[in-house]
Amino acid sequence: MIILLAPLVSSLLFGVAGISLFFLLMNRCLLLLEDSKMKTLLMYSAGLVLVGGGFVLGFFLKHPFWMLFPLGVFSLLLLGELRELFLRHIHRGSPPIYTQPHRVQITAPITTTDLIVHHYQVPHAKVTRRIRIVHITDIHADQRFPRDYYKKALATAESYQADIAVFTGDFISHIKALPCLADILRPIAKTASYAILGNHDFWVAPEAISESLCQAGLHVLKNESHVLNIDGQPLAVTGYDFPWGTKDEAIAQQPSDHLHLVLTHTPDNIYRLAECSADLVFAGHYHAGQVRLPFRGSMIVPSIYGSRFDHGHFVVGKTDLFVAAGIGASYPPVRIYCQPDIFVVDIVPAQ
Numbered sequence: 211m212i213i214l215l216a217p218l219v220s221s222l223l224f225g226v227a228g229i230s231l232f233f234l235l236m237n238r239c240l241l242l243l244e245d246s247k248m249k250t251l252l253m254y255s256a257g258l259v260l261v262g263g264g265f266v267l268g269f270f271l272k273h274p275f276w277m278l279f280p281l282g283v284f285s286l287l288l289l290g291e292l293r294e295l296f297l298r299h300i301h302r303g304s305p306p307i308y309t310q311p312h313r314v315q316i317t318a319p320i321t322t323t324d325l326i327v328h329h330y331q332v333p334h335a336k337v338t339r340r341i342r343i344v345h346i347t348d349i350h351a352d353q354r355f356p357r358d359y360y361k362k363a364l365a366t367a368e369s370y371q372a373d374i375a376v377f378t379g380d381f382i383s384h385i386k387a388l389p390c391l392a393d394i395l396r397p398i399a400k401t402a403s404y405a406i407l408g409n410h411d412f413w414v415a416p417e418a419i420s421e422s423l424c425q426a427g428l429h430v431l432k433n434e435s436h437v438l439n440i441d442g443q444p445l446a447v448t449g450y451d452f453p454w455g456t457k458d459e460a461i462a463q464q465p466s467d468h469l470h471l472v473l474t475h476t477p478d479n480i481y482r483l484a485e486c487s488a489d490l491v492f493a494g495h496y497h498a499g500q501v502r503l504p505f506r507g508s509m510i511v512p513s514i515y516g517s518r519f520d521h522g523h524f525v526v527g528k529t530d531l532f533v534a535a536g537i538g539a540s541y542p543p544v545r546i547y548c549q550p551d552i553f554v555v556d557i558v559p560a561q
């Protein structure tokens with residue numbers, strides 16, 4: 211009996227180790243590559259080698275000595291997960307003061323258009339009056355989705371009467387959706403609406419999308435800052451225009467009394483931004499994982515930090531980071547146990 215079971219147990223252990231390594235490779239490397247046939251080929255090849263190879267190899271390496279290999283992989287991955295959990299805890303900010311209209315229900319896993327609004331409140335020494343910011347990201351406008359969904363989402367954001375609106379990229383995933391984007395976009399804040407592009411926008415048609423945003427009345431920031439004054443409160447808004455955050459161009463220093471908002475598509479550059487004068491950083495890109503498991507959370511997050519900053523409010527040094535799930539979904543165009551969202555952030559005077 212043991213002789214019969216040994217290859218099956220060994221195959222299972224090696225196979226699960228292969229699946230774990232495949233997820234690690236996907237999250238940290240493959241998903242960061244530009245969409246192309248080569249990327250698809252690499253993903254399938256890695257899956258075949260690590261997952262398929264794991265099951266097959268385990269079937270033949272059934273001696274107890276070889277079990278050290280998958281057990282070693284599990285131990286290293288567990289240590290990595292514990293380290294991420296610790297760092298996530300260190301950087302964790304405050305939860306939303308409320309969420310509207312509801313949280314995900316266990317009996318309704320498909321949440322693709324179940325939009326919610328998370329409302330945060332952050333005290334800050336630089337403000338003398340409340341500044342309300344509405345944060346929208348990853349619209350991924352898709353002509354196959356009901357256009358009313360996007361219009362309703364923007365109307366919801368507008369109803370909060372924010373001082374400033376910030377859009378942090380990934381407006382469309384396909385050029386066919388450009389007319390849809392032009393139809394739904396408009397300024398939705400009292401003072402100004404700012405935008406940067408995301409990786410999908412750069413892959414599709416950056417010039418055409420930028421033009422569409424400008425025509426819709428949004429200020430597109432390309433590695434530049436815009437200084438404004440809201441009823442005596444000075445602010446600077448900087449758009450960091452490198453969607454992967456891999457470049458070293460510094461964010462220009464702003465006057466110390468200006469509340470400095472930085473828009474970046476991915477939060478992967480948060481440690482560098484925190485060393486600059488960024489007071490608040492707004493980001494998207496991760497879609498909060500897009501597929502989340504109950505009691506586990508995100509499984510696939512295209513970040514060098516795994517799920518450390520996958521969604522919510524974080525504090526890095528003196529910088530507040532907000533990472534929203536976004537309104538749309540990319541490939542596949544579905545969200546599971548992961549509601550699309552808008553952030554409303556009130557910056558209030560510190561007591």
Ligand SMILES: [Fe+2]
Binds near residue numbers: 350410540
């Ligand atoms: Fe996205």
